[in-house]
Amino acid sequence: MIIQLDHMKEQGLSRQFQLAPHDFPDATAWEESGDFKLLEPIRIEFTANRIGGLIEVKGQIATGVASFCGRCLKPFRFELDETFVLTFTNEPLTVHEDGADDEEGIELSAEELGLIPFVGDSIDLTEALAEQFFLALPVRPLCSEECQGLCPYCGIDLNDKKCDCTPPDFAGKFSALKNMKIN
Ligand SMILES: [Zn+2]
Ligand SMILES: [Zn+2]
Incomplete structure (x- = not known):
């Protein structure tokens, strides 16, 4: 070249x-x-x-x-x-x-x-x-x-199938914070 x-x-x-x-x-x-x-x-x-x-x-x-x-x-x-x-x-x-x-x-x-x-x-x-x-x-x-990539929990290829894995309940953890008072 x-x-x-x-x-x-x-x-x-x-x-x-x-x-x-x-x-x-x-x-x-x-x-x-x-x-x-x-x-x-x-x-x-x-x-x-x-x-x-x-x-x-x-x-x-x-x-x-x-x-x-x-x-x-x-x-x-x-x-x-x-x-x-x-x-x-x-x-x-x-x-x-x-x-x-x-x-x-x-x-x-x-x-x-x-x-x-x-x-x-x-x-x-x-x-x-x-x-x-x-x-x-x-x-x-x-x-x-x-x-769609792989399910991070069970590793299934999400392009082919769906799985029932649910992400860990971050929402539940943080819902406790809703009741907290911030001064
Ligand atoms: Zn891909
Ligand atoms: Zn899964």
Whole structure:
């Protein structure tokens, strides 16, 4: 996933490609964690443009992922389909504060400005895309927004059956408080 900048004339540059799951950085680490497994090649398309001294890469990353529902614990599959915008710079950055007397300005690192530094005349997207992809994974994947989950008392899957479990009687405990006088 390398952009050669000398291929990028005024027009910018568009690319589409697919990456086998095991070629994606950290994919093996996710699988070992047991939370996610990539089921399909990862489809990536992007357009890169020069904006001043910056290179802006906009695109989309998509694939099928297997995971376990955070409520009912069943395995399920979902589509990950995310757009991204990454901005790269190879220039040293200095920001001048308005009205500051000194000419030096404040040195801000590329990262502090939300930019991704690169050196030379090519950009390797791999790491930045892997990070985007990782951020796009749900923290608590759900097989469905309406998933009823498991009964916390008997463990039955409430999507399939109902049970007679009743929550402990908190209401009863607190009803005693109703008669309390607060001065
Ligand atoms: Zn579920
Ligand atoms: Zn129950």
